[in-house]
Amino acid sequence: MDVTNGSSGMAHVERPDFADKITVLEQDVQQLRVGLQAVLTGVGLAVAMTLTTVVLAVLHPLLLLLPLAAVPPLLAGRRAERMVNRAREGGAESTRRALGLFRLSTDAAAGKELRIFGLTGEVRRRHRGHWQDATRRLWRAQLVASLVRMTGQLAFTAGYIGAVLVILRDAVAGRRGVGDVILVVTIAAQVNQQVAAAVGVLQDLQRLRSVYRRLDEVHDLVRTADRPAPPGYAAAPGHPASVDHPVSVDLPTPVDEPSPVDHPGSVDAWSVGGDPTSGGDTARDTGGAGLPPARLREGIRLAGVTLRYPGGSQPVVTGIDLHLPAGATVAVVGENGAGKTTVVKLLCGLLAPTSGRILVDGVELGELSVPRWRERIAAGFQDFVRFELPARHTVGVGDLPRRDDDPAVRAALGRAGAEDLIGQLDAGLDTPLGRSHTDGAELSGGQWQKLALGRAFMRDDPLLVVLDEPTAALDAEAEHALFARYRDQAREVAGRTGAVSVFVSHRFSTVQLADVIVVLADGGVAEVGSHADLLAAGGHYAEMFELQARAYR
Numbered sequence: 001m002d003v004t005n006g007s008s009g010m011a012h013v014e015r016p017d018f019a020d021k022i023t024v025l026e027q028d029v030q031q032l033r034v035g036l037q038a039v040l041t042g043v044g045l046a047v048a049m050t051l052t053t054v055v056l057a058v059l060h061p062l063l064l065l066l067p068l069a070a071v072p073p074l075l076a077g078r079r080a081e082r083m084v085n086r087a088r089e090g091g092a093e094s095t096r097r098a099l100g101l102f103r104l105s106t107d108a109a110a111g112k113e114l115r116i117f118g119l120t121g122e123v124r125r126r127h128r129g130h131w132q133d134a135t136r137r138l139w140r141a142q143l144v145a146s147l148v149r150m151t152g153q154l155a156f157t158a159g160y161i162g163a164v165l166v167i168l169r170d171a172v173a174g175r176r177g178v179g180d181v182i183l184v185v186t187i188a189a190q191v192n193q194q195v196a197a198a199v200g201v202l203q204d205l206q207r208l209r210s211v212y213r214r215l216d217e218v219h220d221l222v223r224t225a226d227r228p229a230p231p232g233y234a235a236a237p238g239h240p241a242s243v244d245h246p247v248s249v250d251l252p253t254p255v256d257e258p259s260p261v262d263h264p265g266s267v268d269a270w271s272v273g274g275d276p277t278s279g280g281d282t283a284r285d286t287g288g289a290g291l292p293p294a295r296l297r298e299g300i301r302l303a304g305v306t307l308r309y310p311g312g313s314q315p316v317v318t319g320i321d322l323h324l325p326a327g328a329t330v331a332v333v334g335e336n337g338a339g340k341t342t343v344v345k346l347l348c349g350l351l352a353p354t355s356g357r358i359l360v361d362g363v364e365l366g367e368l369s370v371p372r373w374r375e376r377i378a379a380g381f382q383d384f385v386r387f388e389l390p391a392r393h394t395v396g397v398g399d400l401p402r403r404d405d406d407p408a409v410r411a412a413l414g415r416a417g418a419e420d421l422i423g424q425l426d427a428g429l430d431t432p433l434g435r436s437h438t439d440g441a442e443l444s445g446g447q448w449q450k451l452a453l454g455r456a457f458m459r460d461d462p463l464l465v466v467l468d469e470p471t472a473a474l475d476a477e478a479e480h481a482l483f484a485r486y487r488d489q490a491r492e493v494a495g496r497t498g499a500v501s502v503f504v505s506h507r508f509s510t511v512q513l514a515d516v517i518v519v520l521a522d523g524g525v526a527e528v529g530s531h532a533d534l535l536a537a538g539g540h541y542a543e544m545f546e547l548q549a550r551a552y553r
């Protein structure tokens, strides 16, 4: 958990090879305990083998070769384990898919569609296919590995027989008594057991080593995949570093303050440190050391921003130039897959641009401390998380240090239009939510969404508010009312911090409330302007607006 969440970006979690490594690791982690036991057993075994060797040497110097016969089985065991390991890595994708289907078929939310569409058999069939693929590889590898181990064991058996023959020959020649023969047979059998145990211990230690090796690989992947482009990384060709998009909108004037950058006092108020009890993100800060401004004066600029997802062949957005003025409410619209969520992730510093720059009041996002920037973001997403916690914390974790601040939680719920929800819960804010609690309250999809929206409104002084379709479960009228209220609040916050509020919505009744509307199409910005400007321009926006308006008439 620490390694996967050990970076502030999330590019690595978008990669399938990362998922494969995590699948193997998830299973391997059980080996840690076995590995520790193996270390202790190994120490005991080494002592026992030394004693046995001494006894053998006393009996006959040639018998000292018997422990040497243990080398082939040990080497064979090592080789066999490597083979099995390779097979497990090769089958990781099939295992991951099979596990995914297993979880799907045991998940309550998926149960509806599986039954209605009669998919249980299909899911089972696919699961079997993936499972068989992974098992077949492993089975084959285990078979060959067993043969390799057997060969090693045969080499030892030859040594064992040789040892007994040496003593037997001496006995026949009258140089030794029956007692010596019995002693050698017994000790050789003991060496055999010790060798078998040593092979097992070695195998466990090898597994322990591969757990650490995989952890290192995952660690490296997290570090390299999430490394933000260095400060001053090149703007896309044809896109100057600073581009102005004059947008004529009537914005609230942010209150003037002496120094817009680096207010230590204000930063303190947001500083949460790494103590998990006081809150705060312990993730490694992959960004720069700069602090975000206490308030925005100019706003956020995207200059020639291009983003290609890890492993993707084509950029999803290309050369985006945008100015999101301080204090503005900005609606981002576009067809499915146009790149709206991608732009949101870029603004939040969850992904670093492949090329181009994102500037916060003229300072590159890559130069800012990412956790510090995040502390100044309030966000709600369509694919929100159902935190199964007491209701107070489900909302309160939106501003971790204030998770127990009931008035703050109630105020956030009020902003989300969800004040009535808590009254419907048996124990109010104390009510545990979700199935992971024995007595947890089960909520509807819309109720969970309202709590997620409340979480998005927990932070009081954000510089960036992003709402990426967090109201998809609400009807158009409810969404419109919520955004109308929200816009007024956004203006009030903008007066304090110059916050830019970005919301993604497919509903034009909501979109038209924004100061600036950004239309994304074909991987770029097709139009930017106010509702009135864009209607007057008669372009893509006007067409989409008219289409939707007609449907509602």
Ligand SMILES: Nc1ncnc2c1ncn2[C@@H]1O[C@H](COP(=O)(O)OP(=O)(O)OP(=O)(O)O)[C@@H](O)[C@H]1O
Pocket (backbone or CB within 6 Å): 014, 309, 310, 312, 316, 334, 335, 336, 337, 338, 339, 340, 341, 342, 343
């Ligand atoms: N992790 C990823 N890896 C590769 N491609 C991705 C990834 N996430 C999104 N994409 C691609 O990026 C494009 C833009 O996706 P994005 O989620 O930004 O669209 P959107 O405009 O928010 O869509 P919607 O309105 O459906 O939510 C899509 O074509 C999608 O296939």
